[in-house]
Amino acid sequence: MEAGERMDFEDGLAILESDDLLALGELADLARRVRGGTDEVYFVQNLYVNQTNVCRVKCKFCAFAATQRQPHAYTFTAEELVEDVLRQREVTGFTELHMVNGESPHVDFAFYRDTITALHEALPDVHLKCYTASEIHHMTTLSGLTHEEVLRELRDRGLGSLPGGGAEVFAERVRRLVAPGKEHPDIWFHVHDTAHRLGIPTHCTILYGHVETYEERVDHLIRLREQQDRTGGFLAFIPLAFHPENTVFERRGWRHTTGADDLKMLAISRLMLDNIPNIKAYWIMMGMPLAAVALHFGANDVQGTVVREEIFHAAGARTETEQKVEELVHFVREAGRIPVQRDTLYNELRRW
Numbered sequence: 212m213e214a215g216e217r218m219d220f221e222d223g224l225a226i227l228e229s230d231d232l233l234a235l236g237e238l239a240d241l242a243r244r245v246r247g248g249t250d251e252v253y254f255v256q257n258l259y260v261n262q263t264n265v266c267r268v269k270c271k272f273c274a275f276a277a278t279q280r281q282p283h284a285y286t287f288t289a290e291e292l293v294e295d296v297l298r299q300r301e302v303t304g305f306t307e308l309h310m311v312n313g314e315s316p317h318v319d320f321a322f323y324r325d326t327i328t329a330l331h332e333a334l335p336d337v338h339l340k341c342y343t344a345s346e347i348h349h350m351t352t353l354s355g356l357t358h359e360e361v362l363r364e365l366r367d368r369g370l371g372s373l374p375g376g377g378a379e380v381f382a383e384r385v386r387r388l389v390a391p392g393k394e395h396p397d398i399w400f401h402v403h404d405t406a407h408r409l410g411i412p413t414h415c416t417i418l419y420g421h422v423e424t425y426e427e428r429v430d431h432l433i434r435l436r437e438q439q440d441r442t443g444g445f446l447a448f449i450p451l452a453f454h455p456e457n458t459v460f461e462r463r464g465w466r467h468t469t470g471a472d473d474l475k476m477l478a479i480s481r482l483m484l485d486n487i488p489n490i491k492a493y494w495i496m497m498g499m500p501l502a503a504v505a506l507h508f509g510a511n512d513v514q515g516t517v518v519r520e521e522i523f524h525a526a527g528a529r530t531e532t533e534q535k536v537e538e539l540v541h542f543v544r545e546a547g548r549i550p551v552q553r554d555t556l557y558n559e560l561r562r563w
């Protein structure tokens with residue numbers, strides 16, 4: 212690794228099979244530094260919103276989705292969404308709007324196009340990080356447009372980047388078990404490939420801690436690394452730990468991932484993804500104390516202020532949903548690192 216050699220599949224497997232957690236942390240931290248990383252840790256001031264939880268896909272890991280007929284189903288119009296976001300803007304500043312939704316079969320492409328137009332008009336300075344690759348693909352099935360046509364149209368109306376969800380685990384065996392209604396992984400990659408070629412940066416994720424094997428985790432990381440070699444448009448990687456509550460897996464007696472597995476996942480991400488500059492310790496998922504440790508296991512970003520979060524909290528997350536800027540600053544300092552507030556594209560806004 213110090214010689215700059217790329218880790219291969221067997222190396223990845225050996226890392227996941229290792230019990231020496233502290234050595235892995237040290238190795239991942241070293242890899243981060245060897246590739247130019249410093250003591251800086253990034254965060255962004257952002258707001259999470261979900262415009263609809265209505266979803267056709269029925270992924271077994273998801274506790275957020277609803278069918279149109281369920282009493283808790285909701286779909287906000289573009290006007291309602293803008294009104295809500297503007298109200299929130301009076302309470303807290305944010306430079307990024309992060310939006311992920313269900314794949315509602317009851318809307319059309321105009322719904323998405325008009326939403327981006329309205330958000331951009333209302334908040335011209337806010338970066339719109341909206342719609343996973345799965346949602347972009349859903350828009351093509353609703354409209355008959357291609358991925359490129361959908362992305363161009365949304366970009367021209369103000370879309371800034373795509374969040375990294377929908378990746379889950381790329382191995383077909385796993386997808387068939389946990390998300391049989393979801394698009395094929397090749398489609399997920401085609402959306403990101405197209406976005407990168409259109410100058411739209413994106414994020415990427417893995418959802419781990421359910422039915423996947425270590426081999427399938429490593430395969431997932433290698434596929435992302437190969438995509439990044441081709442187009443270079445991934446800004447960051449975020450490992451997402453599976454939360455079982457209110458899913459069928461809870462009824463099967465499944466538990467949350469352990470802290471050790473979360474740290475291992477971050478370390479292997481840093482070690483294998485040598486071409487993705489930023490690895491996020493997602494505090495919503497792991498809580499602040501473990502996220503502080505994660506900063507010594509290869510992570511260099513703690514996502515952001517968030518404010519409201521539904522997907523993980525529907526599935527049993529007990530973490531807060533908001534961290535104030537001062538809290539994030541304090542937290543990064545306590546971990547022995549330098550807090551840097553960034554915009555979505557990792558430009559430095561303020562150093563604390």
Ligand code: V47
Pocket residue numbers: 272273274275311343373374375376377378379414415416417418449451452453454455458522523526
């Ligand atoms: O694809 C759903 C995950 C994703 C559960 O780009 C779950 O910065 C754990 O896109 N337990 C959607 N995970 C959210 C998403 C996202 C999240 C955080 C950061 C970013 C980013 C993007 O949420 C889904 C799925 O992988 N998810 N249900 C669950 N029960």
